[in-house]
Amino acid sequence: MAKLLSYPLTILFFIFFGLALVIFHPIQWICLNLFGYNAHKRSVSILNWCLMGCTRILGTRYTFQNDQNIPTDRPLIIVTNHQSMYDIPPIIWHMRKYHPKFVSKIELGKGIPSVSYNLRHGGSVLINRKDPKQSIAQLEKLGNYIEAHNRSAVIFPEGTRSRTGEPKPFRTTGLKVLMKNAPSALIIPISINNSWKLLRYGKFPMGLGSHVKFEVHPPMEISADLDSTIKAVEKQVVSGIQISA
Numbered sequence: 561m562a563k564l565l566s567y568p569l570t571i572l573f574f575i576f577f578g579l580a581l582v583i584f585h586p587i588q589w590i591c592l593n594l595f596g597y598n599a600h601k602r603s604v605s606i607l608n609w610c611l612m613g614c615t616r617i618l619g620t621r622y623t624f625q626n627d628q629n630i631p632t633d634r635p636l637i638i639v640t641n642h643q644s645m646y647d648i649p650p651i652i653w654h655m656r657k658y659h660p661k662f663v664s665k666i667e668l669g670k671g672i673p674s675v676s677y678n679l680r681h682g683g684s685v686l687i688n689r690k691d692p693k694q695s696i697a698q699l700e701k702l703g704n705y706i707e708a709h710n711r712s713a714v715i716f717p718e719g720t721r722s723r724t725g726e727p728k729p730f731r732t733t734g735l736k737v738l739m740k741n742a743p744s745a746l747i748i749p750i751s752i753n754n755s756w757k758l759l760r761y762g763k764f765p766m767g768l769g770s771h772v773k774f775e776v777h778p779p780m781e782i783s784a785d786l787d788s789t790i791k792a793v794e795k796q797v798v799s800g801i802q803i804s805a
Contacts, residue, residue: 566765608649635706640750642716659711703741751800
């Protein structure tokens with residue numbers, strides 16, 4: 561019954577989700593080109609608040625637990641597991657005062673209203689997974705950027721989304737490059753639960769009634785031993801992941 565109901569609700573969701581992307585594309589352009597970075601950043605934050613609102617058509621609820629005292633005068637490396645594309649809007653909205661920038665695959669840099677524009681012009685980087693040299697150069701660029709501007713880089717070290725919520729082992733290269741190029745950064749581990757349930761049936765129809773939860777863990781300093789730092793961060797992220805049907 562739930563799956564049957566999800567068909568009309570998914571169509572309605574896609575209509576509103578697509579409208580938000582199309583409407584905010586020129587808004588982003590105007591904000592960036594006429595008013596500069598801060599206006600553009602605000603438009604992106606509001607866009608992602610709207611995208612979260614669109615998922616409420618599907619009965620989606622969000623809990624974003626952040627009890628940490630995270631400074632705004634240091635660069636941050638936000639490290640989190642990855643369950644679906646719907647992980648991203650809550651991070652952008654709830655962590656907006658830290659100016660989150662993303663490590664994204666290069667394919668997302670073209671053809672998607674609002675999303676592609678923000679990835680190309682908002683400070684994020686696009687990596688070609690088939691070209692390690694290009695990927696490392698882009699990660700170095702992002703590390704240098706957050707170090708210079710006290711902003712945050714968001715990275716999903718699993719490398720791909722978990723379609724069942726089960727955590728995948730971290731790939732360490734990207735994290736190491738970011739830490740080496742942003743040595744004063746704090747690591748912010750975040751555990752995400754249940755966003756995979758939005759795609760429990762695949763891309764169509766969408767899952768209904770998901771309660772997507774984010775838990776921000778205590779910040780960690782980067783130690784001289786990068787491997788041990790990554791292991792500690794991975795352990796913290798995985799500790800907050802709850803596998804449920």
